[in-house]
Amino acid sequence: MPETIQGYIEAVEEQIRWRRARSVVSLELRRHMEDQRDDFAAEGLEDAERLAVEEMGDPVSVGTELDRLHRPRPQWGLLGLAIALACVGAFLRVWLTRGDGADAVSPVMAALALTLGTAALLGAYFWDFTALVRHPRAVYAGALAAGVLSWLLPHVNNAAYYTRYIILLYPVVYALWLYSCRGSSWRHFVLALAGGIPLALICMLAPFSFGLFILLVCGLILLLCAVRMGWFGPGRWKFAGTALALAVGVPVLFFGMGYGASFIMRLRFAFHPELDPYGSGYWGWMTRMTLRDVPFIRRDEHASFGIASRGRAYGSWFGEKGYVEFSMDQDFVPLKLLAGWGWLAYLLLMAAIAALLVWLLIRCLRQKQQLGRLTALAVVMSLGLETLFSAALNLGFVMFSSHLPLIVGNLHTVLDLALIGLVLSVFRGGSILRDEPSADNGRSFFPWRIKILIVSTKEK
Incomplete structure (x- = not known):
């Protein structure tokens, strides 16, 4: 039996097989034993440290029990579903764009994206998520720097191509920023709110x-969740007041900058594409014409109406020639699937993606560690919005150009798998994740008490 706290902890750590759990368990165990030692010393007992060690009992038995409690939680089902959808997406990108000339997706590039994406998924899954917990503001600063530097790279169609991929990470970055700004004063709340401004500016700079829409929607929900969890001080009225202020202030700011009017115009054109025959309305109208009389189950690809392999839309309603060129980018791969293989194939694909998102959301809401829950929620909301607007786009309601997660885009697939891997890392390490102290308690690294299960084997 060890006679010192350090020796006892080392003996316990030898029984814990998961390395990431050892530091958490040893910290909590040390605090518990030091409190017990101080209590014995306050009672005037000699050898208080030895008595605290003896009070804990056999270190091997305690370590074995803690090893049983603190184990990684495998996420094989979610991993398998994500990889399966990525494989389906790679196949569809190649198969449905074959013969499109320069727009065709190379099988080699699709296979490379699938390989890199799977590596990113597994790498993020086995990665230690607590690194983000320890350095949230460094991640925020790095994300801002990456957004600015990527804007200096060559642009495509007057837009920063690679900046757009970095922006899709910003909901997670903002969740980390909120976590770093916790505190009971209004200064902390204002700082948390102001942290979204540089991220939004980069979205507008891209443009x-x-x-920007995803960042605003996700950011507002994350901010309300943070207030609800008490990150900026307790109080139901503070949450209600914040919700009301955001509900009024954000639309005013949105419309004042001109984005509100643009959003309403997009909404009008989505439901009435004839109002914009030369812009987004054209694509909405073409898509709806393509979907006319699409069967529930696949039919002959040489039918008189549909999208052929070369990306042309056929139909007698196009005039004397019988067809016009219908050049589509990869965002319309789900439309090609629907028109070529019928509604059943499309609905099965969308159901599988929806099942993945709902599964992730349910697991997210069960997380006890607050930053882990908020980070997972940021990813699920981002992917959910992309899925929603991609479905609208491919059904003729053109609001934004959006990709379908894990299905559309090689680089998009790599990014989606990396984000899902980050969420699964949170789920995997849920038993050892701990919230760091807020800014108000910066003097002490662990100022709060953590209740843990200590199994003492000492005989009464």
């Missing part, structure tokens, strides 16, 4: 209106 990437859909990225």
